[in-house]
Amino acid sequence: MKDLWRGLLATLPLAPGVVAFGLLYGVMARQVGFSPWEAWAMSLLVHAGSAQFTAIGMWATDGAIPIILTTLVVNLRHLLLGASVAPYLRGLSPLWRALLALWMSDESYALAIAEYERGQGSHLYFLGANAGIYLAWPAGGLAGALLGTAIPDPSQYGLDLVFPLGFLGLLTAFLKDRVGVAVAVAAGGLALVGTSLLPGKWAIIVAGLMGSGVGLLLEEVKPTWKNS
Amino acid sequence: MEKLVIFAGMALVTYFTRYAMIAALGREVDPLLRRWLRYVPPAVLAALVVPAALAPQGNLEIGLRAWAALVGAVIAWRTRSVLWTILGGLATFWLLRMLGA
Numbered sequence: 001m002k003d004l005w006r007g008l009l010a011t012l013p014l015a016p017g018v019v020a021f022g023l024l025y026g027v028m029a030r031q032v033g034f035s036p037w038e039a040w041a042m043s044l045l046v047h048a049g050s051a052q053f054t055a056i057g058m059w060a061t062d063g064a065i066p067i068i069l070t071t072l073v074v075n076l077r078h079l080l081l082g083a084s085v086a087p088y089l090r091g092l093s094p095l096w097r098a099l100l101a102l103w104m105s106d107e108s109y110a111l112a113i114a115e116y117e118r119g120q121g122s123h124l125y126f127l128g129a130n131a132g133i134y135l136a137w138p139a140g141g142l143a144g145a146l147l148g149t150a151i152p153d154p155s156q157y158g159l160d161l162v163f164p165l166g167f168l169g170l171l172t173a174f175l176k177d178r179v180g181v182a183v184a185v186a187a188g189g190l191a192l193v194g195t196s197l198l199p200g201k202w203a204i205i206v207a208g209l210m211g212s213g214v215g216l217l218l219e220e221v222k223p224t225w226k227n228s
Numbered sequence: 229m230e231k232l233v234i235f236a237g238m239a240l241v242t243y244f245t246r247y248a249m250i251a252a253l254g255r256e257v258d259p260l261l262r263r264w265l266r267y268v269p270p271a272v273l274a275a276l277v278v279p280a281a282l283a284p285q286g287n288l289e290i291g292l293r294a295w296a297a298l299v300g301a302v303i304a305w306r307t308r309s310v311l312w313t314i315l316g317g318l319a320t321f322w323l324l325r326m327l328g329a
Contacts, residue, residue: 076245082250087262098247110273188275191274
C-alpha cells in the first residue's frame with residue numbers, strides 16, 4: 001500500500017499542469033456546445049488530453065467516425081508505451097494488467113517506468129501514478145466547463161513546460177551508460193526533425209522506434225559503451 | 229446521447245492502444261525484443277522533451293522554452309528530481325519573460 005501512495009504523491013509536481021490544461025479543455029468543450037457534464041464525461045471515459053483537444057477541434061465539422069479514427073491515430077503511441085512496460089507486468093493477473101492499461105497516460109507511464117528502471121517500481125506504484133493523473137484531468141475539465149470563459153491559455157505562463165520538464169527529470173533514470181545517452185540524443189534529434197515533417201504524434205512513434213533501435217545496434221557494435 | 233456514443237467509441241479505441249501490447253507481450257518474449265524494449269523509455273521520453281523545448285510551434289526556435297529546458301536538464305542531471313526540474317525550468321521561463329527576453 002505504501003507504493004500506492006508513493007505513486008500518487010509522485011504525480012503532484014505534474015498535477016498543476018494537468019489541471020491547467022484540463023481547465024482549458026473544459027472551456028473549449030463548452031464553446032463547441034458541450035454541457036459541463038458532457039465535458040466531464042469525455043474526460044472520465046477517454047482520459048487522453050491530446051486526443052480530446054483534437055476531437056473538440058473537429059467537433060463542429062466532422063462526424064463520429066472521423067473523430068473516433070483520429071482519436072485512435074493520436075493515441076497510437078500508447079502501443080509503444082504499453083510494449084515497453086509489458087515485461088514488468090508479466091507476473092500480474094490479466095485483471096491487474098487490464099486495470100493498469102485503463103488509466104495509463106504519458107505522465108503516469110513515465111513515472112512508473114522510471115521507477116521500474118531504478119528497481120523500485122511496482123504495480124501499486126503504477127496504479128497510484130495512474131490514479132493521480134486520472135483524478136486531476138477530469139477535475140480540471142469539469143471545473144473549466146463550469147467556470148467557462150475567463151481562463152487564459154496555460155501556455156502563456158509556460159505551463160506546457162511542466163510535462164517535458166517532468167520527463168527530463170525521469171529520463172535521467174535511463175542515462176546510466178553511453179548507450180542510454182546515445183539513445184536519448186538520437187531519439188531527441190529524430191523527434192525534432194520529425195516534428196516539422198510529420199503530422200500529429202507520428203514523430204514520437206518514429207523517434208521512439210528508431211531511437212531504441214539505435215540502442216540495440218550500439219549494444220552490438222560498441223559493447224564497451226554498455227555499463228560504462 | 230449521441231455524444232456519449234462518440235465518447236464510448238473514443239474510449240474504446242484509446243483503451244485498445246493502451247492494452248493491446250500489454251496483453252500481447254504478457255508471456256515470455258524473444259530476448260532480442262526484450263533488449264530492444266529496454267531502450268524504448270529513454271527514446272520516448274527524449275522524443276517528448278526535445279521538440280517541446282526546441283520547436284514548441286513545430287519549427288526550430290531557440291526561445292524561452294529552450295533556455296528553460298536547458299536549465300531543467302542541468303537540474304535533472306544534478307538532482308534527478310522531477311519536482312526541482314519542473315520548478316527550476318518554470319522559474320527560468322518566468323524570469324526570462326520578466327526580463328523581456
